[in-house]
Amino acid sequence: MANKFGGMVGVGDLTRPLNRGTVFVVQEVPGRNILSAEKFGDLELLLPEGSQLVLSTGPTVKRLNYKLRNFSDDDYLLLMGDPSAIGIACAIAATQNRGRFKCLKWDRREYKYYPIEVNLFERGEIDE
Numbered sequence: 001m002a003n004k005f006g007g008m009v010g011v012g013d014l015t016r017p018l019n020r021g022t023v024f025v026v027q028e029v030p031g032r033n034i035l036s037a038e039k040f041g042d043l044e045l046l047l048p049e050g051s052q053l054v055l056s057t058g059p060t061v062k063r064l065n066y067k068l069r070n071f072s073d074d075d076y077l078l079l080m081g082d083p084s085a086i087g088i089a090c091a092i093a094a095t096q097n098r099g100r101f102k103c104l105k106w107d108r109r110e111y112k113y114y115p116i117e118v119n120l121f122e123r124g125e126i127d128e
Contacts, residue, residue, distance in 0.1 A: 020041055020042065020074070021040070021041040021042075021072065021073075021074030021075040021076065022041045022042050022043075022044050022074075022075045022076075023037050023038070023040050023041040023042065023043050023044070023075070023076045023077075023078050023104065024044050024046050024067070024068065024071070024075060024076070024077050024078065024089070024093075025037075025043055025044065025045050025046060025078045025080065025081075026046050026047060026077060026078065026079055026080055026081045026082075026085055026086050026089045027045075027046065027047040027048075027049065027051060027080060027081020027082055027085050027086075028045055028047070028048055028049040028081070029049065029080050029081055030049055032080065034078060034080075036112060036113060037076075037078055037104055037113055039113070040076050040104060040113065040115065041074070041075065041076060043078075044067070046063070046064060046067050046068070046085075046089060047060065047063070047064075047081065047082075047085055051081075051082065051085065052082075053082060053084045053085060053088075057084075057088070060085060060088065061088060061092075064085075064088055064089055064092050065092055068089065068092045068093050068096055069096060070096070071092075071093045071096040071097050071101065072097055073097065073100065073102070075093075075097075075101075075102070076102045076103060076104050076115065077089055077090065077093055077101060077102070077103040077104070078103070078104050078113075079103050079104070079105075090103070090118075094118070094120050098121075099119060099120035099121040100117070100118065100119045100120070100121075101118050102115055102116065102117050102118070103115075103116050103118070104116070
């Protein structure tokens with residue numbers, strides 16, 4: 001079977017979900033194996049290792065705005081790296097997606113990621 005670009009379609013392409021999203025890795029952390037997060041989407045690095053926000057946040061905000069410009073309900077944030085960069089990435093993702101974003105939480109006991117959904121505009125009961 002041929003795909004829309006004229007190439008052959010493999011069996012793996014037939015089993016891949018149509019709305020496969022992207023897992024945006026906030027910042028590279030050396031030595032961390034994050035390949036199991038590919039279960040949730042294609043991995044895309046937002047910031048390289050060692051990116052600093054100390055002197056000016058402007059360039060980082062601009063870069064994250066550009067990379068997250070199409071963030072949608074199909075996408076996830078993998079929250080690792082500088083906590084300031086993580087906060088900025090969450091704020092931008094929520095802004096791009098009507099106050100909603102999903103992130104992946106690592107469970108050390110089960111050795112797997114669990115998805116967490118956040119809706120900043122959700123109305124409901126307060127858990128106390």
